[in-house]
Amino acid sequence: MxxxxxxxxxxxxxxxxxSRRARPKQFLSLGGSESLLAATARxxxxxxxxxxxxxxxxxxxxxxxxxxxxxxxxxxxxxNTAAALGLAAVRLLQQxxxxxxxxxxxxxxxxxxxxxxxxxxxxxxxxxxxDVICTIGIAPTRPETGFGWLEVGAPTAMPGVNEVARxxxxxxxxxxxxxxxxxxxxxxxxxxxxxxxxxxxxxxxLLPMTGAxxxxxxxxxxxxxxxxxSMPSISIDHxxxxxxxxxxxxxxDFGWDDVGSWAAVPAVRGPDGQDEHGNTILxxxxxxxxxGGNVIACDAGTTVVLVGVSDLVVVQAGDAILVxxxxxxxxxxxxVDALAxxxxxxxx
Amino acid sequence: MxxxxxxxxxxxxxxxxxSRRARPKQFLSLGGSESLLAATARxxxxxxxxxxxxxxxxxxxxxxxxxxxxxxxxxxxxxNTAAALGLAAVRLLQQxxxxxxxxxxxxxxxxxxxxxxxxxxxxxxxxxxxDVICTIGIAPTRPETGFGWLEVGAPTAMPGVNEVARxxxxxxxxxxxxxxxxxxxxxxxxxxxxxxxxxxxxxxxLLPMTGAxxxxxxxxxxxxxxxxxSMPSISIDHxxxxxxxxxxxxxxDFGWDDVGSWAAVPAVRGPDGQDEHGNTILxxxxxxxxxGGNVIACDAGTTVVLVGVSDLVVVQAGDAILVxxxxxxxxxxxxVDALAxxxxxxxx
Numbered sequence: 001m002x003x004x005x006x007x008x009x010x011x012x013x014x015x016x017x018x019s020r021r022a023r024p025k026q027f028l029s030l031g032g033s034e035s036l037l038a039a040t041a042r043x044x045x046x047x048x049x050x051x052x053x054x055x056x057x058x059x060x061x062x063x064x065x066x067x068x069x070x071x072x073x074x075x076x077x078x079x080n081t082a083a084a085l086g087l088a089a090v091r092l093l094q095q096x097x098x099x100x101x102x103x104x105x106x107x108x109x110x111x112x113x114x115x116x117x118x119x120x121x122x123x124x125x126x127x128x129x130x131d132v133i134c135t136i137g138i139a140p141t142r143p144e145t146g147f148g149w150l151e152v153g154a155p156t157a158m159p160g161v162n163e164v165a166r167x168x169x170x171x172x173x174x175x176x177x178x179x180x181x182x183x184x185x186x187x188x189x190x191x192x193x194x195x196x197x198x199x200x201x202x203x204x205x206l207l208p209m210t211g212a213x214x215x216x217x218x219x220x221x222x223x224x225x226x227x228x229x230s231m232p233s234i235s236i237d238h239x240x241x242x243x244x245x246x247x248x249x250x251x252x253d254f255g256w257d258d259v260g261s262w263a264a265v266p267a268v269r270g271p272d273g274q275d276e277h278g279n280t281i282l283x284x285x286x287x288x289x290x291x292g293g294n295v296i297a298c299d300a301g302t303t304v305v306l307v308g309v310s311d312l313v314v315v316q317a318g319d320a321i322l323v324x325x326x327x328x329x330x331x332x333x334x335x336v337d338a339l340a341x342x343x344x345x346x347x348x
Numbered sequence: 349m350x351x352x353x354x355x356x357x358x359x360x361x362x363x364x365x366x367s368r369r370a371r372p373k374q375f376l377s378l379g380g381s382e383s384l385l386a387a388t389a390r391x392x393x394x395x396x397x398x399x400x401x402x403x404x405x406x407x408x409x410x411x412x413x414x415x416x417x418x419x420x421x422x423x424x425x426x427x428n429t430a431a432a433l434g435l436a437a438v439r440l441l442q443q444x445x446x447x448x449x450x451x452x453x454x455x456x457x458x459x460x461x462x463x464x465x466x467x468x469x470x471x472x473x474x475x476x477x478x479d480v481i482c483t484i485g486i487a488p489t490r491p492e493t494g495f496g497w498l499e500v501g502a503p504t505a506m507p508g509v510n511e512v513a514r515x516x517x518x519x520x521x522x523x524x525x526x527x528x529x530x531x532x533x534x535x536x537x538x539x540x541x542x543x544x545x546x547x548x549x550x551x552x553x554l555l556p557m558t559g560a561x562x563x564x565x566x567x568x569x570x571x572x573x574x575x576x577x578s579m580p581s582i583s584i585d586h587x588x589x590x591x592x593x594x595x596x597x598x599x600x601d602f603g604w605d606d607v608g609s610w611a612a613v614p615a616v617r618g619p620d621g622q623d624e625h626g627n628t629i630l631x632x633x634x635x636x637x638x639x640g641g642n643v644i645a646c647d648a649g650t651t652v653v654l655v656g657v658s659d660l661v662v663v664q665a666g667d668a669i670l671v672x673x674x675x676x677x678x679x680x681x682x683x684v685d686a687l688a689x690x691x692x693x694x695x696x
Contacts, residue, residue: 017653285692289682298669303695305365305683307672309660314671321646321669323662324655334637335653344633347651 001096002124003196004044005088006070008037008055008063008106009078013336013348014261017320018297021348025259026106027062030268030282030297036259037106041067044104046117047124052092053106054084076225081190082239083231086203086214087224089196094218099196100127103236108189109268111255119252123193126161132246133194133202135164137186139253143176146260148188148237156248164247167237186249188237189256202244207232210239262313262322263329265295295326320347349444350472351544352392353436354418356385356403356411356454357426361684361696362609365668366645369696373607374454375410378616378630378645384607385454389415392452394465395472400440401454402432424573429538430587431579434551434562435572437544442566447544448475451584456537457616459603467600471541474509480594481542481550483512485534487601491524494608496536496585504596512595515585534597536585537604550588555580558587610661610670611677613643643674668695 010024019025026037034042041051050071055063057074064072073091075084085103092099102124110116119136126134137150148170153163167188171179179185204211213227232239241247257267266273266280274280277292285303286296291310298304298316306314311326322335339347358372367373374385382390389399398419403411405422412420421439423432433451440447450472458464467484474482485498496518501511515536519527527533552559561575580587589595605615614621614628622628625640633651634644639658646652646664654662659674670683687695 285695287683287686287690289686290679302667302669303687303692304669304671305686307670307679307682308676309671309673312657312671314669316664316669319650321650321652321662321664322655323652323657323660323671325657328656331638331655334655335635338635338637338653339651342635344651347633 001050001098002048002100002102003050003052003092003096004041004048005085005092005101005103006037006040006044006051006053006106007081007084007103007190008053008059009075009084010107014332015259016332016336017315017322017347018317020318022058023062024059027059027066030259030265035066036108037063038066039110040104040106040108041070043110043113043116044102044120046113047121048102052088054088076228078233079228079231080233081236082203082207082210082234083213083228085199085236086207086210086231087217089200089203090214090218092196093200097197100124100193101196101199102127102193103191105190105258107259109255109257109259109264111270113254115254116252116256119250119254120191120193122160123191123250126158126248126250127193127195129158130156130246130248131195131198132156132248133192133198133241133244134161135193135241135247135249136189136191136252137164137249138189138256139251140180140185140187143173143180144187145170145173145176147258149176149179149185150188150249152184152186152249152251158248161248161250164249167242186251187256189252189258190237191252192236192241192247199240202240206243207234207239210234261329261332262295262297262315262324263326265297293326295329349398349446350396350448350450351398351400351440351444352389352396353433353440353449353451354385354388354392354399354401354454355429355432355451355538356401356407357423357432358455362680363607364680364684365663365670365695366665368666370406371410372407375407375414378607378613383414384456385411386414388452388454388456389418391458391461391464392450392468394461395469396450400436402436424576426581427576427579428581429584430551430555430558430582431561431576433547433584434555434558434579435565437548437551438562438566440544441548445545448472448541449544449547450475450541451539453538453606455607457603457605457607457612459618461602463602464600464604467598467602468539468541470508471539471598474506474596474598475541475543477506478504478594478596479543479546480504480596481540481546481589481592482509483541483589483595483597484537484539484600485512485597486537486604487599488528488533488535491521491528492535493518493521493524495606497524497527497533498536498597500532500534500597500599506596509596509598512597515590534599535604537600537606538585539600540584540589540595547588550592554591555582555587558582609677609680610643610645610663610672611674613645641674643677 060074151165153165282297293311408422499513501513630645641659
């Protein structure tokens with residue numbers, strides 16, 4: 001059976017002040033009608049018969065509210081994606097020894113949902129057909145330095161499915177521009193599909209401490225609280241994907257973006273989400289006069305008015321307001337750090 | 349008897365969103381512990397035995413709350429300062445035929461309150477001693493194009509009191525720089541002192557329609573609602589001061605500024621009101637990281653965090669937020685107009 005496994009363990013402050021420690025970004029709607037998490041679950045159902053959400057114990061209730069018919073798997077502490085996906089595989093195999101899992105980040109945006117459904121259907125099929133881990137390689141639209149990339153290798157026997165020659169870390173701009181121009185590189189969007197047993201076997205081979213802890217949890221689920229901390233905090237990319245064999249990829253071209261910072265919101269919303277001056281406005285009562293390229297968000301019942309400024313992020317959410325240049329949107333971290341340093345955790 | 353007459357008829361949106369139609373700027377504290385109006389009244393009492401506040405009928409209750417022991421004179425509609433001060437003079441003369449009045453704007457900032465008290469004491473004395481209108485000419489600190497100026501004329505018999513050679517309109521920058529360099533020009537701060545009867549005589553002579561309406565109000569205060577609109581809307585400067593005789597001035601050097609826009613707030617607060625990067629912060633929980641020269645204000649219980657921006661005005665007050673470059677602070681008008689044009693008057 002095909003299981004979507006949604007990774008929803010975000011720490012919560014990359015989209016501060018909309019996202020908070022108690023309400024990470026996957027629970028935000030960012031101007032749409034459904035949360036990122038609910039949208040991810042809805043899209044997954046186009047190709048998967050079951051949805052599992054792996055999240056922090058503190059966010060399990062929120063996740064259940066958002067996606068009532070999903071299975072919620074709560075991690076006692078966060079140990080990065082290798083542990084989270086290992087835990088998911090263990091749980092799936094207990095119910096379904098032939099489980100095929102499709103890992104999906106909770107915080108992605110997808111414009112063409114029909115194309116996305118076709119693509120993940122093909123990826124599930126590839127995982128069912130062969131002993132492979134099938135990633136989705138996103139057709140790149142810009143020389144993005146914030147993502148990992150993958151190099152496309154030789155064709156396989158399956159039409160449209162190629163080997164992955166190698167995974168590459170976040171490149172510098174010059175390298176990213178080469179990748180984009182070459183046509184041989186795709187973005188690593190963090191989505192992959194394989195038999196749950198295949199993933200667990202890889203973890204045992206490549207991450208033996210993680211494998212041992214997962215074995216304990218398989219024997220006694222209540223052991224998780226005790227053994228979870230013994231697992232190394234490592235990503236599935238570093239821990240497994242870059243080292244294992246038979247990793248393949250399907251090109252995905254469906255208007256994808258991650259929602260990693262406020263700077264990503266304009267891409268996520270697309271041209272239709274912007275006014276004639278390139279302002280991206282989330283909120284009924286936000287106004288920009290004499291300025292363009294801003295990202296503005298505010299709660300219902302609040303107005304934000306910008307006059308004569310451009311390329312700024314201005315976000316009001318609840319009791320907090322952030323102002324940062326759009327090209328420094330990653331520095332939301334500095335805002336969060338400054339608040340923490342002053343003991344103003346109530347705003348985090 | 350010496351009466352301070354505080355002009356508090358501001359229309360309310362120059363410091364939006366802190367100031368609103370229903371709560372104009374004279375009722376704001378701008379980070380201090382008392383409102384501009386309350387501070388003006390307190391300072392006036394250093395030299396005056398009675399305080400009268402002329403304000404819009406819609407703001408009379410607010411004014412009374414702020415300065416409970418003042419006499420509140422409510423105008424049915426605003427007709428500029430000649431009408432407001434004529435009404436004040438009529439009311440004073442009914443109680444005190446020898447009333448000496450000292451007109452003070454409600455929205456001024458004064459750093460050295462002892463020097464201010466000495467200066468207005470001398471101005472009251474000048475008005476008691478001779479048949480003069482005695483203005484305070486503010487020692488200029490910059491080539492300000494937003495104020496009127498006055499040219500200092502010959503000395504009078506009273507030490508430190510000079511004739512006013514002429515009033516000049518808001519000058520262009522080159523002219524303002526000449527004024528500043530010459531040492532012969534002072535800012536017109538809108539403060540002047542004279543017998544109430546002298547002012548009323550001048551109004552009768554120079555603004556006969558205003559004088560006639562004031563006569564009706566003197567006979568029957570309830571006539572105000574009917575006749576107020578018949579008075580021309582003209583400032584006391586244009587209507588009387590520039591045309592009458594025996595206008596004198598005392599130099600005032602007490603750290604004065606008007607509070608005309610958010611851009612003025614740093615001057616008002618002074619160097620002590622700024623952090624080491626020149627940020628002026630009103631509000632306990634406003635933070636600026638990697639930026640300088642900003643003016644930031646927010647309500648208690650709300651945080652505003654700026655990262656990597658400089659020379660911006662960022663103000664949160666209640667349900668509204670304004671972001672505008674400091675050198676375009678006068679464009680708050682555009683924010684207000686944009687909200688009005690969209691029917692979003694609830695935020696005004």
